[in-house]
Amino acid sequence: MHDVLFAANDWLQQGRKVALATVIETWGSAPQPVGSRLLIDRDGDFLGSVSGGCVEGAVISEAIDVIDSGNCRVLEFGVADETAWEVGLACGGRIRIFVEALDKAGQP
Amino acid sequence: MNSETLQRLLQAQRGREPVAMVTALHSGAQRIVCARQAADDEFGAVIVDGFRSDRSTVQSNAAGEHFVEIFNPKLRLIVIGAVHIAQSLVPMATAAGYQVSVIDPRAAFATAERFPGAEVVAEWPDEVLPGLGLDARCGFVALTHDPKIDDPALGLALQSDCFYIGALGSRKTQAARRERLVAAGFADAALARIAGPVGLDIGARGAPEIAISIMAEMTMCLRHGGAGHDIRRDDR
Numbered sequence: 148m149h150d151v152l153f154a155a156n157d158w159l160q161q162g163r164k165v166a167l168a169t170v171i172e173t174w175g176s177a178p179q180p181v182g183s184r185l186l187i188d189r190d191g192d193f194l195g196s197v198s199g200g201c202v203e204g205a206v207i208s209e210a211i212d213v214i215d216s217g218n219c220r221v222l223e224f225g226v227a228d229e230t231a232w233e234v235g236l237a238c239g240g241r242i243r244i245f246v247e248a249l250d251k252a253g254q255p
Numbered sequence: 256m257n258s259e260t261l262q263r264l265l266q267a268q269r270g271r272e273p274v275a276m277v278t279a280l281h282s283g284a285q286r287i288v289c290a291r292q293a294a295d296d297e298f299g300a301v302i303v304d305g306f307r308s309d310r311s312t313v314q315s316n317a318a319g320e321h322f323v324e325i326f327n328p329k330l331r332l333i334v335i336g337a338v339h340i341a342q343s344l345v346p347m348a349t350a351a352g353y354q355v356s357v358i359d360p361r362a363a364f365a366t367a368e369r370f371p372g373a374e375v376v377a378e379w380p381d382e383v384l385p386g387l388g389l390d391a392r393c394g395f396v397a398l399t400h401d402p403k404i405d406d407p408a409l410g411l412a413l414q415s416d417c418f419y420i421g422a423l424g425s426r427k428t429q430a431a432r433r434e435r436l437v438a439a440g441f442a443d444a445a446l447a448r449i450a451g452p453v454g455l456d457i458g459a460r461g462a463p464e465i466a467i468s469i470m471a472e473m474t475m476c477l478r479h480g481g482a483g484h485d486i487r488r489d490d491r
Contacts, residue, residue, distance in 0.1 A: 152261065152264055152265060152268070153265060153268075155261065156261060156262075156265060159258070159261075167256060169322070169324070171280070171311075171313055171322045171324075172313050181310070181311050181312075182311050182324060182325075218283075219280075219282075219283035221280050243313075245278065245280060245322060247256055247278075247283050248256075249256050249258075249261065250256075250257050250258060
């Protein structure tokens, strides 16, 4: 999971605008453990994983918002959540994900 | 996350230094807390516990929720013996997040081509291991069952904080090894740390299945700690 942070550094060096999504809490049988990360750039390219592929789509579109606004946010997904990509979390678990922009300088 | 925070995290990872990052979920404000600063941090107890259990948690204070994230050094696996089982074990360990070093003085075995993605060192383990700085985030497994290669390496592993020490060999081989290590001055308590015959008893046949049994046992020791080790022994 820490390898995503090394990739984030590379992406920043390449001048890409990027956000990081991090699994901060899970309940039930969530597919990826706390600390799992997804790195997203302004074009929607991504690396890493925060679920088994169930909610990545929704996280990516939120992450692009975060890149544009600079405001971090917490997302929550569960089995019945309509914002989850197509089917939500098929495993029946719930996850909370923190999404933040990564800045070369400044930012809190 | 700002660049300074990211660089500090990467520096800690490169230097194998455990650190925690506290993120205020409402504002995104972050701070890095190293082991020696933990005592002075409001989440210090959680951080110290997190270093040990390798768990990150969400904590609350009057200001709101905070994600206390633990960044322990990357797991490492030291494999003594560039043998057939090692060829199965190395890709599994790599997939599970381990940085793997394979050490074998027999240059014909210890080639980079046989172990893609691993560091391969064609030298005697007792010459290489002291420089590797074995710590509590290291697993160790001796696979040559050649006493000249395995024994000195096991001796060094026993003097380290490695969370897992496995040694290949039948019960007979283990008994003979034990006698040699006792003669070399190791106490029973130290020798009890060696998992041998190596791996969980899953009826493994052939190198890939033996590698699975080793990965399973090592994972159990990592996640359950020493208790896991004892359970395995009681079952035998």
